[in-house]
Every structure is written in structure tokens, then in C-alpha cells.
Amino acid sequence: MSHRVAVYPGSFDPIHNGHLDIIERCRPLYDELIIAVLANEAKKPLFSDAERVEIIGELVSGIPECRVESFSGLLVDYMESRGAQVVVRGLRAVSDFEYEFQMALMNRHLNPRVETVFMVPREEYSYLSSRLVKEVCRLGGNLDGLVPEAVLSRLTRRLRTETPGGTPVQP
Numbered sequence: 717m718s719h720r721v722a723v724y725p726g727s728f729d730p731i732h733n734g735h736l737d738i739i740e741r742c743r744p745l746y747d748e749l750i751i752a753v754l755a756n757e758a759k760k761p762l763f764s765d766a767e768r769v770e771i772i773g774e775l776v777s778g779i780p781e782c783r784v785e786s787f788s789g790l791l792v793d794y795m796e797s798r799g800a801q802v803v804v805r806g807l808r809a810v811s812d813f814e815y816e817f818q819m820a821l822m823n824r825h826l827n828p829r830v831e832t833v834f835m836v837p838r839e840e841y842s843y844l845s846s847r848l849v850k851e852v853c854r855l856g857g858n859l860d861g862l863v864p865e866a867v868l869s870r871l872t873r874r875l876r877t878e879t880p881g882g883t884p885v886q887p
């Protein structure tokens with residue numbers, strides 16, 4: 717059987733436990749899993765692509781068949797350059813479907829050899845998004861069990877001490 721390479725692309729700004737759950741779930745299904753971080757400064761990410769790659773790299777360092785890279789340009793071109801056949805995307809709720817469906821069909825139009833596989837995270841992560849994680853952290857809310865410690869510490873530093881208007885960390 718041929719070497720099966722899957723790409724899990726996203727902004728991952730920042731990665732949260734829902735993303736990590738998807739990584740855990742798809743890892744036994746492929747020989748190689750590349751987590752592909754979109755490098756797009758136009759989206760004004762909180763963390764640079766180098767920072768996001770570093771954070772995810774730390775979190776998946778114990779998984780030999782998994783690595784992380786940043787990419788720019790078309791996802792299908794990046795996949796071609798890595799010999800990957802499968803795009804993995806998480807589907808949390810029906811509200812994700814339309815956007816994901818459009819992307820899957822556009823990617824198929826651009827390269828009919830690319831297949832998109834949707835994976836469903838654990839229910840307790842179905843409401844989780846990077847946008848909400850940042851908002852809750854900025855306003856001083858509790859993110860226990862929703863992001864790994866490596867993310868929480870960086871988020872707290874970035875949003876509550878380095879960002880004007882963030883809720884200061886209690887001494």
C-alpha cells in the first residue's frame with residue numbers, strides 16, 4: 717500500500733484542545749500527518765506563523781509520524797509539494813458545514829486527486845474556537861481543560877500583559 721500522507725491545515729491561532737483531539741483521532745489513520753499552519757499576515761493573527769509552528773511543534777513532539785510546518789499560497793499546491801492526498805478538517809457543528817463544503821469542493825476543483833476527510837471532535841469541544849479562546853482569555857475567563865498549558869501561558873502573557881486593554885494578571 718502506498719504511503720498515506722494527510723495534511724491538517726488551519727490558522728491555529730492558537731491551537732486548542734479540539735484541534736488536538738482531531739490530531740489524536742486521525743493519527744492512526746495515516747502514515748504521516750502534517751499540521752499545516754497558514755502564514756497569512758493579512759488575517760492579523762495574534763501569534764506569528766513561527767510562534768504557532770513552535771507551539772504546535774512542542775505539543776506534537778512525542779508523535780513521530782506527525783510534524784508541523786507553515787504554508788502560504790494554495791493548500792492544494794502545498795499538498796502536491798508534500799506528496800499528500802488527504803485534507804483533514806474538523807467539523808464541530810452544522811454551522812461549520814457550509815464553509816467546509818465550499819472549501820472541499822474548491823480544493824477538488826483545483827486538484828481532483830485531493831480528498832477532504834471530516835472528523836468530529838469530542839462533544840465537549842464542539843463549541844470551542846480559537847476566536848472564543850482569545851476573547852475569554854482577554855476578558856480574564858477560565859480556560860481550564862480547553863487549551864493546553866503551553867498555549868494558556870503564552871496567551872495570558874500576550875493578551876493580558878502585552879496587549880493594551882487586556883485584563884491584567886493577578887499577582
Ligand code: PNS
Pocket residue numbers: 725726727728754789790791792818819820822823
Ligand atoms: O483554521 P481556518 O482559518 O478555518 O483554516 C482555513 C484554511 C487555512 C484551511 C484555508 O484558509 C486555506 O486552505 N487557505 C489556503 C488558501 C487556499 O488554498 N484557498 C483556496 C481553498 S478554498
